[in-house]
Amino acid sequence: MSRYEPSQIEPKWQTAWDDAGVFLARRDPAKPKYYVLEMFPYPSGRIHMGHVRNYTMGDVVARFMAAKGYSVLHPMGWDAFGMPAENAAMERGGHPKDWTYQNIADMRGQMKPLGLSIDWSREFATCDPEYYGQQQSMFLDMLAAGLIYRKAAMVNWDPVDMTVLANEQVIDGRGWRSGALVERRELTQWFFKISDYSAELLEALDGLKDWPEKVRLMQANWIGKSRGLQFAFTTHGAPEGFDRLDVYTTRPDTLLGASFAAISPDHPLAKHLERHDPAVAAFVAECRRGGTSAEAIETGEKLGLDTGITVLHPFDNDWQLPVYIANFVLMDYGTGAIFGCPAHDQRDFEFATKYSLPIPPVFIAEGTEEAALTEAYVPMKSERVTYVRGFAGQTDQTGEAAVLAAITECEARGVGRGVTNYRLRDWGLSRQRYWGCPIPVIHCDTCGVVPEAKENLPVRLPDDVTFDKPGNPLDRHPTWRDCTCPKCGAAAKRETDTMDTFVDSSWYYARFTSPHSDTPTNAEDAAYWMNVDQYIGGIEHAILHLLYSRFFARAMHKTGHLPASAIEPFNALFTQGMVTHEIYKTTDAQGRPVYHLPEHVGEFIIGPARFVFLKAGLEEGETTISSGVLARLKAANQMVEVIPSAKMSKSKKNVVDPMNIIAQFGADTARWFVMSDSPPERDVEWTSSGADAAFKHLSRVWTLCSRIGEMPADHKGEGDDALLRATAKAVDEVTKGIETFAFNKAIATLYGFTNTLSKANASTPAMKHAIRTLAQLMSPMVPHIAESIWTYQGGAGLCTQAPWPKADPTLLTLDTVTLPIQINGKRRAEISVPKDMPVAEVEKLALADEDVVRFLAGQPVKKIIVVPGRIINVVI
């Protein structure tokens, strides 16, 4: 066996796998199925280390499950609609379609060398008319089923470019291109009725046992179930038709701490006042300045305007509260109107302080005196309070108990009723952009909104569009907009909004089960392959993508596109961390930061000190750094400041291109590195020393394989039994590691096993068996080198298709165990005992141990605790 040269073996094995068709997913009734899916990529044009990590994880699982005898589905596709393609068209000319498909070709070309076990025959892009046509068909089904409706909603409006902006296009309240102050504007848009499923989506989270707890928690909080009181204030001085003001509160227990009422600038009352009062109009316009994102609204300055209207406190008709219009009150939540209790809510407190409103406390900390507050008083869980302004029925309760008691009391008094409310809003799917799935409806002057006829699907995006002007090119397309009404045949206009790209990604997992079917799904294929057994992707999708997919699967079931068993489409979810890298920074003459690419930076280490410098500062032929060179680099400002590990981003220039790594070390090294060291759910820092180490280790295994291959066939050794035990232990630990996504631990085991094997003195057959097993255990992570070793050591067929090794349980247990002995919780000694020794005898042995006797120094033993096989603790 020659030297380890990945560039020689990797393409060879990839061809061998393709020729044998080993990754083609087939419905096989004789085998259990396993569907593993990584979140499909956006085709930006370049794969990055995050992709390598994500797909390697999925690949390890897919290869492992295939070796365990499952019929595996492991597909790949492209989330291909979205803004970057339009931005590229605007910046560089060209067409979003060409840009996207070229990027797909480029990325496919970069992914193939990774040697992933993907069934490429199922590949599709969401911008393929074959895909989005089926999506349009489902849109029509869902529209007919009452799952989709239209209503007015806010968008970010750029008044200079006259275009709608995405939240990410709003920077510090201004349009990213025009720099104009962004306004909120109302448009009629399409919505999915996801809120109909609030309760179900929340309750079903309990059944998702193999999802990370934190994702379920985040979704639960997002859905935001709350129990509160809805009641009506009687208004005083309000315009006609507004004699009641409905309010929802989750804190009815603080009702007697009310100080003011506030309505959203989008509340019907505010809109009414706006038309008649210039001061209100000016204020509301001020509120509508700035973006629509929750972050922009919540972190902006809290502003209010006294409308002059008052409301009567429901418990005391002589008590009047002023009504404000306030920019932090959201129309989408509750009733768009609140009552403010500054004593027990920090935001209300700040508002009341700003506008000099009273701050009456409802309760105070037990044992304290009522005093002026400097901040809102919100008791901790364990804290006890005394009510100073409570109403009948209120005791010293706090928290949920107090809220529920208050609801009961209010209902008894005829003040409102308890209601369950959800924070989850309906999903707005309209986008005023070109590069998305056209919404298949037609606007007819006589018939109104009419669904496109199914036989006319797909409604294709027109190719002849330009991006020289801001806004949606579909709006100004000469002929595409014009059409005839499917109902009355009169001239009509197409909807020019396209769908949110989250729609595309909400059902692609189902499409993979029959990617070229002429219906959205095929019943037999969906029944066989669904659900996704293991879904893998970034935590950034923990809420929106996953929640939308869960909703969409239900909507697909309701419209007959998925079986009832698939309404929770992802059985298990794994969220992996990011790949990070250091940032290298210098400053220019003006003191502005300048960032440098990792490959332009060198480093050397003297003792604990690390020096990082620009390679450009070296002179020709300089490979080592002497003190003279160091001094020169320092003087020439070629030393670099290192900013610790951060998300890879182009602007910070800390991106490591996987293609460079593959060229230098091979795909196996890249795969091995991203799976080792860090646990997969956590961030992993890419380091060049780590990549070197991964390559060195694979080379060591290669050399070891050669050595074993050259051993004489009749070589005898003493260590067969020990090697057999070590092999069984490695099989057991690697198997468990992969099953629990503890890939870093599986790899640590493989390091240990390699060390054991290289030091072993065993017979040739035992050594060969051990290294073949090592190759198998490594193969999910580094399949190419594993194939080479497997073949070289006489393994039958492809290592990829060999059944996963099993550990003989009798080889896993030892006859004697070493038990640590603690005295008062501190480790003082240890003894070796047979593994089945009775507790009483272990106690006797422990107390007789000479170290124990020395430490006890004659003191009486109060208690002795023996945890069999674990530990002994002597208490004195």
Add this chain to the structure above:
RNA sequence: GCGGGCGUGGCGGAAUGGUAGACGCGAGGGUCUCAAACACCCUUACCGCAAGGUGUGUCGGUUCGAGUCCGACCGCCCGCACCA
């Protein structure tokens, strides 16, 4: 602002409530070499010659025993509905 997560050697990290630091990196020492690179071997939490002591962000609690469980605090990171 709201919601979520994470804090363990010089670094990445390991540890069903039971010997804290597996494994890897880095560093130090050695073998080989004319020398270097490679490779291999040893050492490596901190203080201490040692005996021993101290250590998992901080403070407190539960327990025979806490990195792990509970409470409060501090720091960092992520998401916030039109980015994908």
